[in-house]
Amino acid sequence: MWSKGAVLATVIGAFLIIIGFMVMGLQMGQPALPGWEKYAILTTLVLLLVLVGFIVFTYPMKITMWEDAFIIRRLGGNKVIRHGDIKSAHRIRKNELDLSGKMFGTSGMIGYWGMLTTPDHGRFRIYSRHLRNMLFLEMRNGRKYVISYTPKCEKERDTLRELMDR
Numbered sequence: 442m443w444s445k446g447a448v449l450a451t452v453i454g455a456f457l458i459i460i461g462f463m464v465m466g467l468q469m470g471q472p473a474l475p476g477w478e479k480y481a482i483l484t485t486l487v488l489l490l491v492l493v494g495f496i497v498f499t500y501p502m503k504i505t506m507w508e509d510a511f512i513i514r515r516l517g518g519n520k521v522i523r524h525g526d527i528k529s530a531h532r533i534r535k536n537e538l539d540l541s542g543k544m545f546g547t548s549g550m551i552g553y554w555g556m557l558t559t560p561d562h563g564r565f566r567i568y569s570r571h572l573r574n575m576l577f578l579e580m581r582n583g584r585k586y587v588i589s590y591t592p593k594c595e596k597e598r599d600t601l602r603e604l605m606d607r
Contacts, residue, residue, distance in 0.1 A: 458493065462486065500554050501568040504590050506597050511578075511588060513568045520568065522588070526580050530604040533577040533587055537561065557587075576601075 498517030505512045513520035541557040553569040562577060565585035569575060578586045592598040 458489065461489065501570060501588075504568065504570070504588055506590060506592070506600065508600075511590065513588065522578060522580075522586060524600070524604060526582070527578050527604055527607065528581045529579045529607050530601075531577050532605075533562075533575045535572040535575070538567075538572070538575075538587075553589075576604075578604075 499515055501513050501515060503514040505514065509524050511522040511524075513522070537559065538557065541559045553567055553572060556564065556566055558564045562585060565577070565587055567587040569587065569589035571589055573589060574591045575587055575589050578588065580586070590601075592601055
């Protein structure tokens with residue numbers, strides 16, 4: 442389930458992108474524009490389309506837990522975080538992310554995802570649809586992730602406790 446903030450940011454962002462495309466499209470039809478301005482508008486439109494496509498294909502649609510891994514479902518392919526590759530895990534609160542610097546990603550538009558950095562945790566990737574029940578996962582290879590996941594049954598709760606006891 443998406444948070445209310447993520448839904449609101451997504452609706453506002455989508456509205457602004459659509460308005461931007463409409464304004465640029467209208468500008469392209471103006472006969473008085475010199476050739477270089479038309480190319481600048483066309484280039485901007487193409488870059489926006491590429492950016493929107495990248496966002497749509499990489500944002501986390503759903504996070505599920507299997508016996509041996511977390512699966513982050515994305516249109517552009519699933520991200521698999523195997524439990525055996527996790528060195529340590531602990532809960533992280535929203536206020537710990539308030540101090541983060543965003544290197545790339547979104548803070549609510551179609552979820553919370555991207556690359557962030559904090560003084561306490563360093564650089565990490567976040568895959569979340571809301572800012573509740575977040576887990577900070579440090580991998581054996583040095584990579585770090587923050588995911589939001591709520592256990593659905595006792596077996597999943599036991600698996601999470603086991604991961605956090607490492």
